[in-house]
Amino acid sequence: MTGRAGSRLLAGQHDPVDDPGRAAGHRRFSVPRLVAIALVVVAVALISDQAMGATGLLGDNTLVAQAGRSFGARFLNTVVDGLVVGLIIALTSVGLSLIFGVTGLVNFAHGELVTFGAVVAWFLNAGTWGFQVALPVATVLAVVAGSVFGAGLEKGIFGPLRRRKVPNISLIVTTIGLSLVVRHVILIWFGSGTQKYRDYATQVAKDYGPISITDVKLAIIIVSLLVLALVGLLLMKTKLGKAMRAVRDNRDLAEASGIDVRKVILATWMGGAALAALGGVFQGIGFAGVSWDLGFKLLLLMFAGVILGGLGTAFGAMVGGILIGVVTQVSSLWLSTEFKLVIAFAALIIVLLVRPQGILGKKERVG
Amino acid sequence: MDFDIVRSFVDAMRSAFGTSAVLFALAGVGLNVMFGYTGLLNFGHVGSLLVGGYGTAITVNLGGPLWLGILIGITAAVLLGLLYGLPTVRLREDYLAIVTIAAAEILRLLTRSSALEPLTQGVFGIQKFADNFYDLNPFPRGSYGVWRITWDANTLWAIVVGWLLVALCVWLVWMLTRAPWGRVLKAIREDEDAARSLGKNVFGYKLQSLAIGGAIGALAGVFFAVQSQSVNPDSFQPIFTFLAYAVVILGGPGRALGPVVGSILFWFLLSFTEAVLRQAVSAGFIPDWLLTAQEVAAVRWILVGLGLMLLITFRPQGLLGSREETLIDAR
Amino acid sequence: MPADVFADVQPVPGVAKPDPVLVVDGVNRHFGGLVAVDIDHLEVQRGTITGLIGPNGAGKTTLFNLLTGFDTPNGGTWSFSGNDLVGLPAYRVARLGMVRTFQLTKALMKLTVMDNMKLGATGQSGEKVFGALLPWRWREKEKEIEARAEVLLERFTLAHMRDELAGTLSGGQRKLLELARALMVEPTLIMLDEPMAGVNPALTESLLVHIKALRDEGMSVVFIEHDMDVIMDISDWILVMAEGKLIAEGGPADVAANPAVIDAYLGEHHGEAATPENEVVESEGEDGDG
Numbered sequence: 011m012t013g014r015a016g017s018r019l020l021a022g023q024h025d026p027v028d029d030p031g032r033a034a035g036h037r038r039f040s041v042p043r044l045v046a047i048a049l050v051v052v053a054v055a056l057i058s059d060q061a062m063g064a065t066g067l068l069g070d071n072t073l074v075a076q077a078g079r080s081f082g083a084r085f086l087n088t089v090v091d092g093l094v095v096g097l098i099i100a101l102t103s104v105g106l107s108l109i110f111g112v113t114g115l116v117n118f119a120h121g122e123l124v125t126f127g128a129v130v131a132w133f134l135n136a137g138t139w140g141f142q143v144a145l146p147v148a149t150v151l152a153v154v155a156g157s158v159f160g161a162g163l164e165k166g167i168f169g170p171l172r173r174r175k176v177p178n179i180s181l182i183v184t185t186i187g188l189s190l191v192v193r194h195v196i197l198i199w200f201g202s203g204t205q206k207y208r209d210y211a212t213q214v215a216k217d218y219g220p221i222s223i224t225d226v227k228l229a230i231i232i233v234s235l236l237v238l239a240l241v242g243l244l245l246m247k248t249k250l251g252k253a254m255r256a257v258r259d260n261r262d263l264a265e266a267s268g269i270d271v272r273k274v275i276l277a278t279w280m281g282g283a284a285l286a287a288l289g290g291v292f293q294g295i296g297f298a299g300v301s302w303d304l305g306f307k308l309l310l311l312m313f314a315g316v317i318l319g320g321l322g323t324a325f326g327a328m329v330g331g332i333l334i335g336v337v338t339q340v341s342s343l344w345l346s347t348e349f350k351l352v353i354a355f356a357a358l359i360i361v362l363l364v365r366p367q368g369i370l371g372k373k374e375r376v377g
Numbered sequence: 378m379d380f381d382i383v384r385s386f387v388d389a390m391r392s393a394f395g396t397s398a399v400l401f402a403l404a405g406v407g408l409n410v411m412f413g414y415t416g417l418l419n420f421g422h423v424g425s426l427l428v429g430g431y432g433t434a435i436t437v438n439l440g441g442p443l444w445l446g447i448l449i450g451i452t453a454a455v456l457l458g459l460l461y462g463l464p465t466v467r468l469r470e471d472y473l474a475i476v477t478i479a480a481a482e483i484l485r486l487l488t489r490s491s492a493l494e495p496l497t498q499g500v501f502g503i504q505k506f507a508d509n510f511y512d513l514n515p516f517p518r519g520s521y522g523v524w525r526i527t528w529d530a531n532t533l534w535a536i537v538v539g540w541l542l543v544a545l546c547v548w549l550v551w552m553l554t555r556a557p558w559g560r561v562l563k564a565i566r567e568d569e570d571a572a573r574s575l576g577k578n579v580f581g582y583k584l585q586s587l588a589i590g591g592a593i594g595a596l597a598g599v600f601f602a603v604q605s606q607s608v609n610p611d612s613f614q615p616i617f618t619f620l621a622y623a624v625v626i627l628g629g630p631g632r633a634l635g636p637v638v639g640s641i642l643f644w645f646l647l648s649f650t651e652a653v654l655r656q657a658v659s660a661g662f663i664p665d666w667l668l669t670a671q672e673v674a675a676v677r678w679i680l681v682g683l684g685l686m687l688l689i690t691f692r693p694q695g696l697l698g699s700r701e702e703t704l705i706d707a708r
Numbered sequence: 709m710p711a712d713v714f715a716d717v718q719p720v721p722g723v724a725k726p727d728p729v730l731v732v733d734g735v736n737r738h739f740g741g742l743v744a745v746d747i748d749h750l751e752v753q754r755g756t757i758t759g760l761i762g763p764n765g766a767g768k769t770t771l772f773n774l775l776t777g778f779d780t781p782n783g784g785t786w787s788f789s790g791n792d793l794v795g796l797p798a799y800r801v802a803r804l805g806m807v808r809t810f811q812l813t814k815a816l817m818k819l820t821v822m823d824n825m826k827l828g829a830t831g832q833s834g835e836k837v838f839g840a841l842l843p844w845r846w847r848e849k850e851k852e853i854e855a856r857a858e859v860l861l862e863r864f865t866l867a868h869m870r871d872e873l874a875g876t877l878s879g880g881q882r883k884l885l886e887l888a889r890a891l892m893v894e895p896t897l898i899m900l901d902e903p904m905a906g907v908n909p910a911l912t913e914s915l916l917v918h919i920k921a922l923r924d925e926g927m928s929v930v931f932i933e934h935d936m937d938v939i940m941d942i943s944d945w946i947l948v949m950a951e952g953k954l955i956a957e958g959g960p961a962d963v964a965a966n967p968a969v970i971d972a973y974l975g976e977h978h979g980e981a982a983t984p985e986n987e988v989v990e991s992e993g994e995d996g997d998g
């Protein structure tokens with residue numbers, strides 16, 4: 011069952027011809043779908059109109075700081091800011107997407123993997139455990155811890171459940187339960203406050219031409235890009251990456267051709283959780299600071315990115331995540347920042363409505 | 378403070394039959410129609426409650442009568458159910474879950490936004506709009522109940538009306554689902570292509586399920602708003618939906634009485650553990666470094682999460698479901 | 709025996725029938741580069757048993773899916789008893805009286821055998837949401853339906869299982885249940901996708917008798933089957949598909965003697981039919997039962 015979900019997705023993305031409606035002009039325009047889209051669009055438009063007048067532009071610190079600049083410069087800076095957000099979403103959602111691709115599981119507890127990384131790095135960096143390490147080292151350790159955590163989830167929970175052939179709906183509910191457990195364990199462990207990392211707590215933006223950016227954010231951009239490129243390379247070139255894609259495309263066939271599916275799934279969990287942890291640390295450094303629900307707050311944004319790009323593929327998650335980051339951030343040039351999330355979620359819904367075929371792959375085979 | 382297990386029990390009983398239990402029983406009955414009977418993974422159920430609650434509060438706030446507000450709230454929730462449903466019920470269950478949770482979050486963010494503040498009063502929410510309901514309270518002032526489990530007159534009034542509403546909704550769901558209509562829903566839950574091949578309009582049934590479930594959810598929202606005389610965007614967080622799932626799964630998905638039993642038991646267990654833990658912490662039975670009084674609330678959620686995971690895995694039929702049915706999965 | 713209706717029909721692919729119940733024109737379906745179905749013209753004679761054969765992956769199931777509204781073709785038109793079916797959703801097709809069964813059985817495991825049967829019935833007002841609230845109105849109908857179901861269950865040797873969950877049935881019994889359930893819809897054309905697969909020989913025998921009885925009652929039957937003995941025994945007319953195309957048709961004797969059919973089965977000139985690529989998708993379809 012699980013293997014198929016992914017393959018369906020994949021096949022759909024690779025051949026748009028596959029959408030029978032498109033190719034044949036058979037498509038009956040779905041009125042409900044159009045109505046729904048129209049409503050969302052109208053709602054956003056109406057709100058934006060009001061927001062512009064009233065609290066719109068003043069709501070956002072970045073924008074206030076940039077008030078004196080030309081629109082072009084503001085736009086550029088916002089795009090760069092969006093890039094940081096987007097890269098973090100991309101990092102965190104690669105795992106979400108790959109785990110779905112390989113096992114068919116939609117993991118609503120993925121946000122907690124993100125929080126976990128941020129929190130572990132915070133403890134290491136703050137020296138709560140009797141020793142204090144520099145944030146870069148703490149980050150590496152958190153990433154390692156994250157992948158061990160991911161492995162634990164697969165070995166301890168999801169692997170056994172899969173072998174029990176627990177239905178998909180039950181698995182999703184399980185991830186909800188898991189998310190509640192982990193989030194609140196972290197709450198007890200970490201506390202309910204928001205904490206900054208000890209290192210890099212204060213940052214000054216430097217100017218590079220029209221763009222001004224803090225060193226930390228610049229570092230986040232560079233490291234994220236490198237890591238994502240590396241992940242892409244690993245997936246394309248290594249045996250493991252190829253095995254992952256094989257399992258995603260057709261689990262039974264992969265198994266039959268000698269791939270150790272269990273190992274591949276375990277590796278996917280470890281890799282995905284490691285990336286999530288890294289993204290968590292970056293989110294903690296670059297933005298809000300570390301809090302117990304940091305990842306949960308990102309969860310829907312991750313879903314938005316992953317669905318935009320196509321659930322099940324790593325590259326889809328990267329592109330989708332970056333897009334979501336940039337679009338939401340840029341939207342705050344015109345709209346109140348209150349609507350950032352609304353826009354991201356609306357984008358998610360619209361994409362699912364407009365191209366469910368493209369994203370879902372071809373229709374499920376019957377008979 | 379002394380460790381007093383009887384007091385914990387009393388607290389737990391009060392909450393097992395109090396307003397929270399009513400709220401989750403109602404919300405659960407609605408969710409059960411969608412999730413339990415039809416297999417629709419609606420993770421945005423709290424959106425229906427929001428629409429019901431705000432529909433009522435806004436209408437009254439603008440000068441309308443309470444009954445009209447309730448009517449508007451429920452109608453809006455039915456429309457919301459259809460709006461969710463029209464484009465999305467064709468999606469697979471996981472996508473439906475994502476879309477609905479996002480839609481409910483959009484609603485919450487919108488009610489919170491300053492743009493809609495004239496209507497919703499933003500983050501402050503709307504208060505004191507249900508005096509008319511309490512004017513109807515037939516119970517004279519005083520304290521009512523059995524033994525130490527008591528409520529004041531207004532709460533009792535709300536609880537009585539609430540449980541009557543629950544009974545009405547359960548009856549409705551029972552009537553519907555024991556009829557051939559319910560048989561079709563169950564067929565869809567299991568294999569919608571089979572239902573289709575037998576001439577059943579699966580899409581239509583799913584919409585009906587979403588509309589009915591949404592309407593009952595809205596009623597829960599109305600109850601919540603009226604009983605507490607307040608609505609606030611942050612009462613309608615995604616976690617509410619997840620708790621409603623816990624209630625439904627605990628009681629038994631696809632059983633008319635499941636959510637009621639589930640809600641009573643859920644609130645009993647939750648309040649009992651919380652009360653016991655709190656007392657144990659303050660009596661010093663649990664050392665401070667392990668757990669402080671503020672952290673007890675978090676422990677509750679951990680237990681809920683654990684319970685949810687264990688139940689759905691080992692007893693997905695809940696308390697009332699039949700073991701036989703779940704054994705089929707293993708074949 | 710309606711064999712004589714085919715007296716004037718030439719055994720060539722796409723030939724017209726005297727009284728077609730189903731007419732297919734230019735229906736085709738692509739999966740990426742693979743052409744799963746590509747039918748120029750096809751007619752099914754009313755009141756006969758039409759066998760549909762072809763090697764694995766020939767496109768038989770896909771054709772069923774397309775014709776019954778479970779899948780959308782890339783192009784083409786088809787009609788059933790004069791009703792244009794293009795774009796019609798599956799449930800409307802079924803309601804018109806064209807009902808199909810599935811190759812991978814879709815017994816509703818968590819419903820009892822009897823509930824499975826009742827689900828097939830049409831015209832039950834209790835299936836409407838408001839009708840459901842008027843039990844005195846749907847109870848009568850329910851009794852009627854139950855009586856009809858009893859008869860069918862008896863016929864298919866499932867009567868003793870009526871109150872068991874369908875999930876407790878054996879694979880063969882589920883096939884029988886699915887067929888019986890489809891008959892509850894009272895179809896005029898029933899399309900069976902490998903109804904005998906996994907059914908024991910003795911039962912197959914009696915199934916064949918039932919299917920012939922259905923025809924004699926005036927129903928049209930199209931069925932997919934791999935067992936040549938069965939096909940030759942019961943079909944009035946046989947359609948042969950290979951690689952998505954209708955490559956031959958005719959009476960059993962014509963088809964048995966047709967070299968194109970033998971070729972298709974032996975795969976002499978159709979080597980691509982067994983490329984790994986096809987195998988992949990095939991196994992993908994198979995595990996959809998789980």
Ligand SMILES: Nc1ncnc2c1ncn2[C@@H]1O[C@H](COP(=O)(O)OP(=O)(O)OP(=O)(O)O)[C@@H](O)[C@H]1O
Pocket residue numbers: 372373374375739742744762763764765766767768769770771811986989990993
């Ligand atoms: N949903 C799908 N996606 C991709 N390819 C498909 C899909 N459904 C069918 N196919 C391909 O279309 C071809 C025809 O398949 P189909 O199931 O119709 O064959 P069949 O004649 O029923 O075979 P069998 O006798 O083995 O049941 C096969 O190559 C199959 O792999």
Ligand SMILES: [Mg+2]
Pocket residue numbers: 768769770811901
């Ligand atoms: Mg087939």
